[in-house]
Each structure stands twice: as structure tokens, then as C-alpha cells.
Amino acid sequence: MDTFSLLLNGLAVAAEPMNLLFALIGVILGTAVGVMPGIGPALTVALLLPVSLSFGATGSLIMFAGIYYGGMYGGAISSILLNTPGETASIMTAVEGNKMARDGRGGKALGAAAIGSFFGGSFATLGLAVVAPFMVMVALSFGPAEYFALMVLSFMTVSAAFGGSIIRGLTALFLGLAIGLVGIDKLTGQARLAFGVAELRDNISIAxxxxxxxxxxxxxxxxxxxxxxxxxxxxxxxxxxxxxxxLKRCIKPYLRGTLLGFSFGPLPTGGAEIPTFLSYSTERKTAKGVAKEEFEGPKGAIEGVAGPEAANNASAAGTLIPLLTLGLPTSATAAIMLAGFQQYGLQPGPLLFTNNPDIVWGLVASLFIANVMLVVLNLPFVGVWVKLLMIPRPWLYAGILTFATLGIVGAEGSVFALVLLLAFGLLGFLMRRFGYPLAPVLVGTILGPLAEEQLRRGLMINRGDWTFLFTSPIALTIYAIAFAAVLGPVIWRAMQPKGANTAFAMDGD
Amino acid sequence: MATETDGAGESRFPSEPQHTTGRDLAGLAIALGLFALAILIWWDASSYPARRNYAQVGPEIFPYVVAAGLVVFGFLTVRLAILSEFPERSEMNWPPVGWIVGAVVAEITLLSIGAGFILASGALFGLSARGMGRRPVWFTILVGVCISAFLYILFRHGLGLSLRAGPLERLIDSPFRR
Structure with a gap:
């Protein structure tokens, strides 16, 4: 079946009333949470991961994708009106957007952001639908050596791209790999790091x-x-x-932003930070006349909102390409979505496209629907979202904690799970305080056991000969990319002026 | 690194030790933790029974790799700590952190003595809202119990999530049972 008919089938899945409802819940939750400063889409998806177990695979994945897109829309609102970006993807929006709001043109900035998000999201989702089948064809020829190389690529890039330091990123990765070791070994049944605790023997839940x-x-x-x-x-x-x-002023920034976002999204460079930054600087450099004055003065230019907003939504769609076709998460949110797939025993990758086309194409089609819902929710109802900015912090964070423990208690059913939750909470707190990125821990925990399986399967086929890892040209190419991806951000950061670096030290969403 | 600060740096105690000595003791503690974890993993892996198979290696190979990696990054962390290359830390505000950790501990305790989800979760909500600065604590706990009761009905009876029942829950459950 060609892409078009697959997509039509997907549309039929996505248009089922229950799935429409899940998409709607997803985009509402995503926007609501994206609006709140300091809470990104990664946290929202993580919170809903255990609760969603009762929703069914297709429904909850559609909801997660809605949250991801919604978070991107919502982030623009807090950036523009509050000048505190909800997540890293909106940092560049805040620069011109907040200037415009203080100049009394906040409404226009919000409008340009919402339409830009719609434009970027829709076109990049179309790109996703076109590119994904080709990626699947390539991926079908992969064996253990190639998969192991891909996972090494994922480990390296996630650790290098998030946070300020590669050492801290890789330390976080190894912590994640250590967490992934806990439990029964799949190939031999050997219990590892369980110390006789029954709850540890059946693996620590990723949630x-x-x-x-x-x-x-x-x-x-x-x-x-x-x-x-x-x-x-x-x-x-x-x-x-x-x-x-x-609109005339915005159309070119939209196009450029979408292109940048879509081409950087699938690359393992850490989500939307780089494309939004590039889009902003492109618009600033090419600005002429009134726009140039507004960029340089205190008024704020609409192009500086339009470009980055199109770019960050386009990169969200781009991120889904490696996630769906290779099972490779390139951002924290994608890593948690991967956990969402695994919760249902689904392993993203080429086989997912052949075995569960309904889920994959239903998900892709629902992204279009989510985008339409979001632009409707964001243009006329923007005032409702702004009210959320007023929730007092004690209630907000008490609510987040209550919801977090509710999900864990409900899904795991044991008090020991809460003890583990507290332990990981303290670990997360320490890591944040000392500038360690959190995403590599998650990627290590999720991909570690998969990488181990591929490695040992490969060793079994090759009778213990380790050289099989380095004989396939595809695997070698992937290692080369991994190497470049580690060095790339270092060079990229070195080229930036000093002030810009702080933006990249934040955790990636 | 410690000298060129803006904004956040002003709130710092002038006598914070790691910046006067140039060595970061907390960073060294992190390195120590990494070494301890590596030893634990190595010790655990060395206790697995030996197996012979085509792969020549068994379930112990990956733990060894992870432990080795942790040791390498433990040493690199020592280097980071000695060179004081950790990012700026803002002044630590202990009381709220204590309240929130206490809130989770309270929920764990209440759940294990069978007080039920609503009371346990209400205590969590109330104590953590108090920790974030909302007073008085009896009021925040009352709000927490109300919210938890609502969540209980929504998730237990709406979505079928299994939540621990105590006396309050049994009271709420009774009208749902026929």
C-alpha cells in the first residue's frame, strides 16, 4: 500500500470518536501544562504515563502526541506574556514576543505564534508521512550490529546534546544504564541487582x-x-x-522556520533548541526596513516570533521520524513517549510499521487533527490559558506531586513503588542542582536493555567474536555520525557568543 | 567561573567553601557515590553462576561494562570537582525541601498502615503545599483531602485504577456497590 492510502486508513482510525476525544484531551492538557512556566511537555507526558495504562495503546499514544504538540503551542504563551519560557523550545520566541507584548502588540505576537505553530506542525507532519516509509525500508535491512550502532548513536548524542558538559551527560547515561540492569535478565533468567527484593526482580518500571x-x-x-x-x-x-x-511579513519566516525545524528535528542534536535559534538569527539578519528597526529597537518584530514558533513545532514532528522508524529518541519527550510504547509491549522501529500500521498511521493522522484543534484552541480562547498563569505555586506543585503519586500507586499497586519514586526524585533533584541533564538517564534506562540484547544476540550468532560490531559499513557510518554528533555541539557552542550558552545549558524538552 | 556571575550570584553566601578553596566537596561526594555504585554492580555481577554458550559471555558482561564506565566517569567527576567546573549553585533553601520529602514519607507511612489513599494523598498535598509557603497547615491538608477524594472517585470509579482503600474509601465505595 502506498503512503497515501495508509494515511487515509490512519485518518479513519484517528477520526474514531474515542480517539478524537483522546487527541482533544491531549492538546488541552499539553497546552495547559505548556503554559505554566517551568513545566515542559516531558514532565506532562511522564505524569500521564502510568495513568494512561487504562486508555489502550492507540488512544494513549494519540494523547501523548497531542500533549507534545500542545506543549509547543502553550510554551509560546508564557514566553510572550511572562518572558519565562515554559520549555527550551520557546526561548527564542520570548525575545521578540515579550518586547511586542510590552509594546501593546501581545495579541499579534500570540496570533503569529499560533499560526506559525500550525504551519510548521502541519507541513512537518506531512514531511513525516512522506519520509518515514523510506526510513523503514532502510531500517528493515538492519541486523544486530546496525541496531547496536544505532543505540550507541542515541546514547552519545543524547548525552552530548543536553546539558552543558559531555562528562556530566555521559555520567547521567551510565546511571541510566545501571538502572536498566536491575531485574531478571531476559536471555538467561539471571536476577541482577535485585538483592532478594521481589519488586526489583521484575524490573524498575520506567514510569x-x-x-x-x-x-x-x-x-x-x-x-x-x-x-x-x-x-x-x-x-x-x-x-x-x-x-x-x-501575514505577508510572516509567510517567509514560517517557510524558513519549518524547513529548519524539520531538518534539525530528526537529527540527534537535542530537540528544538538549535533550529529555533537558527531561525531567529536568520530572521534578524535578513530583516529590512520596519522589521529591522523593530528587531533592533524595543518594539519587537513579528518575524522573530513567527520563525522560531514554526521551527519548534516542525522539529517536534521531525523528532517523531527517528522515534517511530528506528525506535531512537532524540529528545526527552520522545524518550518518555518511547516508554509509553513499551508500556504496551510495542517496540517502535520498522517492524511497528508492518505489524501495527493502524497505530502508526493513526498516530500520524491524529497529529494533523491535533494541529487543527490547537489552532482553534489557541486563537479565540487564548485568554483562558492566560488565567492558568495565575495559579499560585503552592497549589500547583502540591497538585503535581499528588498526581504523580496517584499514577504510581494506581499503576504499581505497591507502597515500595513510592519509596523508589522518592529515591528517584531525590536523585533528580541532586542532578538538577549539579547541572546533570536528566534525559540521558531515561534513554539509558530504556535503551540499555535493548542494546544489551542486540549485543549478546550478535555475539551468539558470531560465536563470541566481537569484531562483528565493526565489519558492517552501515554500522561504521553510524559510528562516524555518533562521533560527529558528540563533537558537533562542542564546536557549535564554542562558536556562540557567551550569553547564548546559558540557553543550551538547560534541559532539553 | 565563580567570579563572573550575574543576578543569581548576589544571593550567594560569601563564605561558601567550595569557591574559596577552589575544590568542590559536594562534587567529590558525587564521585564517591559513582565509585560505590560501580563496586556494587561489579560485586553483584561476579556472583552470577558461570555459563557456557555460543556467545562466550553471559548476563555479567553488560554489568561489567556499566561498572567500568561508572569508574571512568567517577574519575572524570573528581577532575571536575577539583577544577570547580560544576555550574553555579544558588543558595539552598532547606525547609521547603524538608517539607516535601516529609510529605512523600507521610504518604508512604499512611498507606502502609492502611489509612487509605485519600488520607495519605491528602497529607501529601497538604504538607507539600505548606512546604511551598501556603499556611496554615490544617487548611492545606483539608484542601488536599477534598482534592484526593475527588481524584479517588474519578480514577477508582471512572477509570478503574486500583487505589488503596481505607475507612474513608469504604464509606465512599458503598453507594457505588449494589
Missing amino acids: IVAVGLFAVGETLYIASQKHNIGEKVEAIKGSVWLTLAD
């Missing part, structure tokens, strides 16, 4: 690790800070609807 590190750890980290940044919410002034003249 506990994710919720502990992201939700509990983040809450502790925020609580530990004495001085909170003075937060001032700008009122929305002016209409959110763009005039024809505004």
Missing part, C-alpha cells in the same frame, strides 16, 4: 524513573530555590487575528 526524575525532582529543585524571579504577566493587548499585511 517510576520518569515521574521521579522529572516531576518529583523538578518540584524539589524549584522548592529549593530561595529567590524567585519577579514574574509579571503582560495583559493581552490588541487582536490576536493577523491582518493581511502581518
Whole structure:
């Protein structure tokens, strides 16, 4: 079947009333959480991971994708009105967007952001549908050596791209690999690092690790800070609807942003940070006339909102390409979504496309629907979301903790799971405090056991001969990319002016 | 690195030791933790019974690799700590962290003595809201119990999630049973 008919089938799956409902819940939750400063899509997906077990595979994956996209939309709102980006992807939006809000053109900035998100998200999802089948064809020829190389690529890039230091990133990765070791070994039945505890023998649930590190750890980290940044919410002034003249100014930034986001999203460079940054600087450099004045003055230019917003949504779609076709997460949210797949015994990769086409194409089709829902939710109802910025922090974080433990208690059914949750929360807190990125822990925990399986299967086929790892040209190419991906960000950071580095030291969403 | 700060640096105690001596003791403690974890994994892996198979290696190979990696990065962490290359840490605000950890411990304790989900989760909500600065604590716990009761009905009876029942839960469950 060709892509088009597969996509039509997917559309039929996505249009089922229950799935539409899940998409709607996803985009509403995603936007709501994306709006709140300091809470990104990764945390939201992690929180909902255990609860969603009762929703069924297709439904909960559709919901997760909705959360991911919604988080990207919502992030723009807090960036523009509050100047505190909800996640790293919106940092560049805050620069011009907040200037526009203070200049009384906040409505226009929000409008440009919402339409840009729609534009970037829709076109990149189309790209995803076109590119994914080709990736699947390539991936079908992969054996243990290639898969092991791919996982090494994922380990290296996730560790190198997030956070300020490669040493801390790789340390976090090895912590994750250690967590992944706990439990019964799949090939021999040997219990590892269980110390006679029954709950440890059947593996530590990825939900506990994710919720502990992201939700509990983040809450502790925020609580530990004495001085909170003075937060001032700008009122929305002016209409959110763009005039024809505004649209004319935005169309080129939209196109460039989408292209940048879509081409950087699948690369393991850590999500949306680099494409949004590149998009912003492109718009700034090419600005002429009024736009140039607005970029340089205190007024704020609409192009500087339009480009990065298109880029960050396009990169969200791009991220799904390696996730779905290779099982390779390139951002923290993607890593948690991978855990979501595994929760249902699904392993993303070429086989998912042949064995569960309904799920894959239903997911892709629902992304289009989610985008339409989001632009409707964000243009006329933007005022409702702004109210969420006003929730007092004690209630907000108490609620997050309550929800986190509810999910874990409900899904695991044991009090010991809560003890583990607290332990991972404290670990996450310590890591945040000392500048360790959290995403590599998760990727290590999830991919570690898979990498081990491929390695030992390969060794079994080759009778213990380790050289099989380095004889396949595809595997060697992948190692070369891994090497470049580790060095690339180092060179990239070295080229940036000093102030820009702080943006990249944050945790990637 | 410690000298060129902006904003966040002003809130720092001037006498914070790791910046005056140039050595980061907390960083060294992290390295120690990494070594301890590596030893634990190595010790565990060395206790597996030997197996002969085509692969020539068994379940112990990956733990050895992970332990070796942890040792390598333990040493690199020591280097980071000695060179003080950890990012700036803002002043630690202990009381809220204590309240929140206490809140989770309270939930664990209440659940294991059979107080049920609503009371346990209400205590968690109340104590952590208090930790984040909302007073008085009886009020935050009351709010927590109400929210937890709502969540219990929503997730137990709406989505079929199994949540621990105590006296309060049995009271709520009774109208749902026929």
C-alpha cells in the first residue's frame, strides 16, 4: 500500500470518536501544562504515563502526541506574556514576543505564534508521512550490529546534546544504564541487582524513573530555590487575528522556520533548541526596513516570533521520524513517549510499521487533527490559558506531586513503588542542582536493555567474536555520525557568543 | 567561573567553601557515590553462576561494562570537582525541601498502615503545599483531602485504577456497590 492510502486508513482510525476525544484531551492538557512556566511537555507526558495504562495503546499514544504538540503551542504563551519560557523550545520566541507584548502588540505576537505553530506542525507532519516509509525500508535491512550502532548513536548524542558538559551527560547515561540492569535478565533468567527484593526482580518500571526524575525532582529543585524571579504577566493587548499585511511579513519566516525545524528535528542534536535559534538569527539578519528597526529597537518584530514558533513545532514532528522508524529518541519527550510504547509491549522501529500500521498511521493522522484543534484552541480562547498563569505555586506543585503519586500507586499497586519514586526524585533533584541533564538517564534506562540484547544476540550468532560490531559499513557510518554528533555541539557552542550558552545549558524538552 | 556571575550570584553566601578553596566537596561526594555504585554492580555481577554458550559471555558482561564506565566517569567527576567546573549553585533553601520529602514519607507511612489513599494523598498535598509557603497547615491538608477524594472517585470509579482503600474509601465505595 502506498503512503497515501495508509494515511487515509490512519485518518479513519484517528477520526474514531474515542480517539478524537483522546487527541482533544491531549492538546488541552499539553497546552495547559505548556503554559505554566517551568513545566515542559516531558514532565506532562511522564505524569500521564502510568495513568494512561487504562486508555489502550492507540488512544494513549494519540494523547501523548497531542500533549507534545500542545506543549509547543502553550510554551509560546508564557514566553510572550511572562518572558519565562515554559520549555527550551520557546526561548527564542520570548525575545521578540515579550518586547511586542510590552509594546501593546501581545495579541499579534500570540496570533503569529499560533499560526506559525500550525504551519510548521502541519507541513512537518506531512514531511513525516512522506519520509518515514523510506526510513523503514532502510531500517528493515538492519541486523544486530546496525541496531547496536544505532543505540550507541542515541546514547552519545543524547548525552552530548543536553546539558552543558559531555562528562556530566555521559555520567547521567551510565546511571541510566545501571538502572536498566536491575531485574531478571531476559536471555538467561539471571536476577541482577535485585538483592532478594521481589519488586526489583521484575524490573524498575520506567514510569517510576520518569515521574521521579522529572516531576518529583523538578518540584524539589524549584522548592529549593530561595529567590524567585519577579514574574509579571503582560495583559493581552490588541487582536490576536493577523491582518493581511502581518501575514505577508510572516509567510517567509514560517517557510524558513519549518524547513529548519524539520531538518534539525530528526537529527540527534537535542530537540528544538538549535533550529529555533537558527531561525531567529536568520530572521534578524535578513530583516529590512520596519522589521529591522523593530528587531533592533524595543518594539519587537513579528518575524522573530513567527520563525522560531514554526521551527519548534516542525522539529517536534521531525523528532517523531527517528522515534517511530528506528525506535531512537532524540529528545526527552520522545524518550518518555518511547516508554509509553513499551508500556504496551510495542517496540517502535520498522517492524511497528508492518505489524501495527493502524497505530502508526493513526498516530500520524491524529497529529494533523491535533494541529487543527490547537489552532482553534489557541486563537479565540487564548485568554483562558492566560488565567492558568495565575495559579499560585503552592497549589500547583502540591497538585503535581499528588498526581504523580496517584499514577504510581494506581499503576504499581505497591507502597515500595513510592519509596523508589522518592529515591528517584531525590536523585533528580541532586542532578538538577549539579547541572546533570536528566534525559540521558531515561534513554539509558530504556535503551540499555535493548542494546544489551542486540549485543549478546550478535555475539551468539558470531560465536563470541566481537569484531562483528565493526565489519558492517552501515554500522561504521553510524559510528562516524555518533562521533560527529558528540563533537558537533562542542564546536557549535564554542562558536556562540557567551550569553547564548546559558540557553543550551538547560534541559532539553 | 565563580567570579563572573550575574543576578543569581548576589544571593550567594560569601563564605561558601567550595569557591574559596577552589575544590568542590559536594562534587567529590558525587564521585564517591559513582565509585560505590560501580563496586556494587561489579560485586553483584561476579556472583552470577558461570555459563557456557555460543556467545562466550553471559548476563555479567553488560554489568561489567556499566561498572567500568561508572569508574571512568567517577574519575572524570573528581577532575571536575577539583577544577570547580560544576555550574553555579544558588543558595539552598532547606525547609521547603524538608517539607516535601516529609510529605512523600507521610504518604508512604499512611498507606502502609492502611489509612487509605485519600488520607495519605491528602497529607501529601497538604504538607507539600505548606512546604511551598501556603499556611496554615490544617487548611492545606483539608484542601488536599477534598482534592484526593475527588481524584479517588474519578480514577477508582471512572477509570478503574486500583487505589488503596481505607475507612474513608469504604464509606465512599458503598453507594457505588449494589
